[in-house]
Every structure is written in C-alpha cells, then in structure tokens.
Amino acid sequence: MTEVLLRSLALAAASSAVLLLVAAPLAYLSRRPYPGRTLVETLLLLPLALPPTVLGFYLLLLLAPEGPVARLLGFELAFSFPGMVLGAALFSFPFAYTAYREAFRALDPALLETARTLGAGPGRRLREVVLPLVWPGLLSGTLLAFAHALGEFGVVLMVGGNIPGRTQVASTYIYELVARLELEKAHQASLTVLVLALALVYLTRSLEERWRSATGSPGPTR
Amino acid sequence: MEVRYRITRPYPLEAAFELGRFTALLGPSGAGKTTLIRALAGLVPGRGTPYGGLPAERRPVGYLPQNLALFPHLNAWQNVAFPLAHLPPGERKERALALLGRFGLSEKADRRPAELSGGEARRVALARALAREPELILLDEPTAGLDRPNRSQVLRAILAALSSGNVRALVATHDPELAQAADRVVVLERGKVLQEGPSDRVFNHPASPRVAQLLGYENRFSGRVVQREGELALLATEAGRLYAKTELPVGTRVGIFLRPEEVLIVREGRPLSPVDAQNTLVGRLRCVRRMGPVVEAEFQGRIELLLRLPRHVEDRLGLATGEIRRVVLKPRYLQLFSEEEDSFSSE
Numbered sequence: 038m039t040e041v042l043l044r045s046l047a048l049a050a051a052s053s054a055v056l057l058l059v060a061a062p063l064a065y066l067s068r069r070p071y072p073g074r075t076l077v078e079t080l081l082l083l084p085l086a087l088p089p090t091v092l093g094f095y096l097l098l099l100l101a102p103e104g105p106v107a108r109l110l111g112f113e114l115a116f117s118f119p120g121m122v123l124g125a126a127l128f129s130f131p132f133a134y135t136a137y138r139e140a141f142r143a144l145d146p147a148l149l150e151t152a153r154t155l156g157a158g159p160g161r162r163l164r165e166v167v168l169p170l171v172w173p174g175l176l177s178g179t180l181l182a183f184a185h186a187l188g189e190f191g192v193v194l195m196v197g198g199n200i201p202g203r204t205q206v207a208s209t210y211i212y213e214l215v216a217r218l219e220l221e222k223a224h225q226a227s228l229t230v231l232v233l234a235l236a237l238v239y240l241t242r243s244l245e246e247r248w249r250s251a252t253g254s255p256g257p258t259r
Numbered sequence: 260m261e262v263r264y265r266i267t268r269p270y271p272l273e274a275a276f277e278l279g280r281f282t283a284l285l286g287p288s289g290a291g292k293t294t295l296i297r298a299l300a301g302l303v304p305g306r307g308t309p310y311g312g313l314p315a316e317r318r319p320v321g322y323l324p325q326n327l328a329l330f331p332h333l334n335a336w337q338n339v340a341f342p343l344a345h346l347p348p349g350e351r352k353e354r355a356l357a358l359l360g361r362f363g364l365s366e367k368a369d370r371r372p373a374e375l376s377g378g379e380a381r382r383v384a385l386a387r388a389l390a391r392e393p394e395l396i397l398l399d400e401p402t403a404g405l406d407r408p409n410r411s412q413v414l415r416a417i418l419a420a421l422s423s424g425n426v427r428a429l430v431a432t433h434d435p436e437l438a439q440a441a442d443r444v445v446v447l448e449r450g451k452v453l454q455e456g457p458s459d460r461v462f463n464h465p466a467s468p469r470v471a472q473l474l475g476y477e478n479r480f481s482g483r484v485v486q487r488e489g490e491l492a493l494l495a496t497e498a499g500r501l502y503a504k505t506e507l508p509v510g511t512r513v514g515i516f517l518r519p520e521e522v523l524i525v526r527e528g529r530p531l532s533p534v535d536a537q538n539t540l541v542g543r544l545r546c547v548r549r550m551g552p553v554v555e556a557e558f559q560g561r562i563e564l565l566l567r568l569p570r571h572v573e574d575r576l577g578l579a580t581g582e583i584r585r586v587v588l589k590p591r592y593l594q595l596f597s598e599e600e601d602s603f604s605s606e
Contacts, residue, residue, distance in 0.1 A: 150322075154301070170332055
C-alpha cells in the first residue's frame with residue numbers, strides 16, 4: 038500500500054513539475070495573440086474532451102516497443118514510469134495551462150511597461166515583477182495538476198499497464214482490489230486518497246484567495 | 260527642446276511642437292494624447308526626435324501612466340527604489356526615502372500601494388518616475404479622478420519637481436487648472452496638432468473655432484462686420500450691435516466665441532465706458548446654480564449665454580433666478596472667426 042501510494046505521489050510530482058516547466062512558458066506566451074494560437078490551444082486543451090482511455094490508447098501506440106517513438110528516438114516508454122509521467126502530464130495539461138494563463142492574464146501589462154521605462158530589462162522584469170506577482174497562481178495551477186495526476190486512472194492504466202511493483206499506482210491498485218472483492222483494503226486505500234485530495238484542493242483554493250488579494254487593484258482607482 | 264513624432268500604429272498621429280518646462284497636452288478623449296506620451300516613453304513604435312530608436316529601457320524619461328502602475332507587491336520606498344538598481348542597496352533605500360520626503364510621504368514609506376490614498380499613490384508614482392533624474396517626465400492625466408485638495412497637492416508636487424533640477428514635463432490632461440499652470444500648451448485632435456504655443460497665447464487667442472471650443476469658449480453666436488473704427492470693429496450680431504477687436508474686413512460673416520467666465524454682470528450704479536455701454540445686453544437669469552466655489556447662470560436676452568463666476572463675486576451681486584440683469588461682453592474677450600473657417604472646422 039505504502040509503495041503504491043508513494044509511486045502515485047512520485048507520478049503526480051513528476052508530471053506537475055513537467056507541466057510547470059512546459060505549460061507555464063506556453064501560457065506566458067499566449068498572453069498576446071500569435072499566428073495559429075487558436076489551433077495550438079485547441080490541441081493543448083483536447084485532453085479535456087477525450088476519454089482518458091482514448092488518450093492512453095494513442096499514447097500506447099506511439100510509445101509501444103515497436104512504435105514510432107521507439108524506432109525514431111530509440112527509447113521505449115510504454116509500461117514504464119516515465120511513460121506514465123508523460124501520459125499524466127498530457128492529461129493534466131488543460132488544467133495547468135488554464136490556471137497558468139489566468140495567472141498571467143491577471144498581471145497588469147502597464148506594470149511591465151512601466152518597469153521598462155524605469156530601466157528594467159527582461160530578466161529583471163521577470164524576476165522582480167512577473168514572478169512575485171504570479172507565483173501564487175503558478176503554484177495553485179501546479180497543485181491542481183498534482184491533484185489531478187494523483188487521481189488519474191485511465192491514461193495511467195493504458196500506458197502503465199498496472200504492473201504491481203513497477204507501474205501500479207493508488208488508483209489502479211484500488212481498482213484491482215475492488216475487482217478482487219478485497220473491499221476492506223480498498224476502503225483503507227480510498228480513504229487515504231480522499232484525505233490527501235481534500236488537503237490538496239483546500240490548499241489550492243487558499244492560494245487562489247491569497248493571490249487574488251495580492252493582485253487586487255492597487256490604490257489609484259479607489 | 261523640440262518634439263517631432265510620427266506614429267502609424269495603433270493610431271496615425273503626427274506631432275511637432277516646442278517643449279517648454281511644463282507643457283500641457285490638451286484634447287478630447289481619443290485625440291492621441293496617451294499614444295503620443297507612450298511613443299515618447301518608447302512603449303509605442305514611433306519615429307522622430309527626441310529619443311527615436313532608443314528602447315524604452317534606455318530613454319531618459321520618467322513615465323506615469325494613468326493607472327500609475329505602482330508595483331503592488333512592493334511598498335512605497337521599494338517602488339521608488341526600483342529604478343535605482345544601479346546603486347548599492349543601502350544607497351538605494353536612502354535615495355528613495357529622500358525622494359519620498361520631498362513629496363511629504365516619509366511616514367508612508369512602508370505602506371503598500373493598496374494602503375495609500377489616491378493622491379498619495381500618485382505622489383509615490385511621481386517620485387518613482389523622477390528617481391533616475393530623467394530629462395523629461397511624461398504624465399498621463401495625473402489629476403484625473405482626484406478630489407480638489409488632492410488635485411492641488413499633486414499639482415504642487417509636479418511644480419515643485421520642476422522647480423528643482425533640469426527636468427521638463429509633458430502632461431496630458433483634461434484638468435483646466437493643471438493646463439493653466441503650464442507654460443506651454445499643445446492642442447491635439449485626431450492625431451494632429453491644432454495649435455501650440457505659450458499657454459496665455461493659446462488660451463486667449465485660440466487659432467480656430469474648434470480650439471476655442473476645446474478650451475472652454477462655450478458661448479457662440481454669429482454676426483457680420485459692418486464698420487471699422489480703429490482697432491475695433493462694429494458688428495451686427497444676433498445679440499445686437501457690438502464692438503469687437505478684429506482685423507477682419509467689413510462684410511465678413513463671423514462666428515463669435517466667448518467664455519462663460521468672461522461674461523461680466525453689470526453692478527448697477529457704476530458708469531460704463533461708451534464701448535462697454537454699446538456691448539451691454541439685457542436679459543433674464545433663467546437659472547442660477549451654486550456649485551461650491553463657482554456659480555453658473557443661464558442668461559436669456561436676445562441670445563442665450565452661459566455665465567460662470569466665482570462665489571465671492573456673486574456674493575456681492577446677489578443673483579437670483581428670474582431676475583432681469585445687464586451683462587457686458589468686453590470686446591477683448593470676444594474671439595472672432597470668419598464664418599468659412601467656422602463651418603469648415605465644425606463639420
């Protein structure tokens with residue numbers, strides 16, 4: 038049980054870290070329109086509308102031992118932990134991306150412009166203006182992605198295969214326990230996940246509140 | 260110092276004018292005031308002098324946007340210290356505190372922008388814009404939305420900043436008090452300079468009916484030059500025969516513009532000069548409105564006029580709605596434009 042839960046946490050941590058590194062810069066760029074933005078966003082938000090099994094199925098085809106990724110790049114990700122990280126990250130992408138986008142949108146462009154006129158180059162603007170103002174938004178988006186990845190089932194099952202000791206995580210473990218009618222154990226595991234999820238979502242909400250008050254209108258328009 | 264700018268986006272704008280120590284940029288909303296200010300700050304692409312081609316980071320200007328853009332996560336002194344990144348930290352704080360002190364904000368140094376009043380926030384933003392000792396500060400509506408005491412406090416802060424050091428100011432504004440404190444005025448409309456010059460000159464001799472309208476010449480009626488008498492001319496107008504100062508030839512049809520503040524109410528029993536006597540109208544005060552320190556009245560004689568006078572003057576006159584009064588239209592306050600110009604620019 039502990040091992041399965043730890044793997045779940047590791048999967049959630051790894052996939053949300055990937056999202057912070059990939060989705061946050063993309064969300065920052067999307068503040069302004071660029072050619073093809075609608076198409077790019079459609080692809081990025083697609084996992085919202087896809088059954089996880091469909092996403093998992095195509096990923097499996099891509100990542101399979103004889104699949105295109107293995108042939109072209111030379112590594113196999115199917116039924117491995119990195120493959121699951123990729124799947125979970127893709128599936129949580131819309132949630133993280135939307136949260137990051139909102140965080141950046143709440144940033145008043147006049148602050149960045151004024152920082153320029155005050156002599157601050159791109160590095161200082163990012164470090165001293167953007168990050169201090171958006172970090173609660175980024176953190177809450179990442180926590181949301183973390184919570185989402187923790188509860189992921191379909192993609193993880195398809196790509197990971199629920200191999201005990203290798204790719205079995207809390208959600209697939211509970212599914213197996215129920216299938217084997219070991220309801221007492223299933224109950225224990227479910228309760229643990231429930232408490233964890235509750236704590237995470239609560240933390241996310243509190244951060245959002247705090248972030249809203251930090252970026253609230255400053256002085257002049259009162 | 261001369262400004263010469265050409266902007267194509269977001270709006271086409273072309274402006275060339277002389278920059279005084281304190282230059283007011285006037286014009287209706289949408290005239291391009293903000294665009295011009297932003298172009299000078301390097302935030303909108305524009306070509307011209309000064310600073311053409313320099314990135315915003317390297318222009319020796321201080322920019323104060325309409326919403327101030329104080330950094331909400333930094334307190335007042337940290338905001339003022341932001342542009343002083345080239346100094347060692349101790350000196351940064353010292354300089355920032357000194358600047359805040361100059362604007363009477365020493366006690367507010369540790370407050371966040373959200374904890375400052377509108378007037379205080381503006382003075383902090385002004386201190387921040389001045390911190391790098393710019394050549395030019397660009398202020399976008401610095402007094403908009405402030406109450407009267409805060410407005411005059413911000414105006415005094417601007418004037419104080421200009422009186423020390425070598426900084427000039429270009430101020431986009433709707434505030435007549437602020438505009439009249441300027442030494443030069445630029446009137447902008449639809450991306451073009453309608454008139455520029457020393458503020459007395461522009462305010463007292465608007466170059467066109469449109470400028471007159473924008474600068475508060477709210478009364479307008481028409482007439483025709485019938486006779487010249489030295490530097491004065493006698494006009495036949497809707498209001499009767501009036502003297503005015505003009506060089507226009509006999510026969511010209513004219514639009515006559517007059518400020519509500521420059522319609523004088525006659526105190527009965529005072530002798531009038533022959534010219535003033537000729538320029539006297541009789542009529543009824545239809546409506547007298549007391550608005551704080553200012554009193555407005557609608558005068559209905561052969562023409563309708565709007566009158567505006569300070570309360571201390573009205574106290575002596577004792578105006579009441581429905582009264583019959585005489586008003587004098589002084590020749591030097593009548594701005595005349597030949598009718599062709601008038602119809603041309605009021606299209």
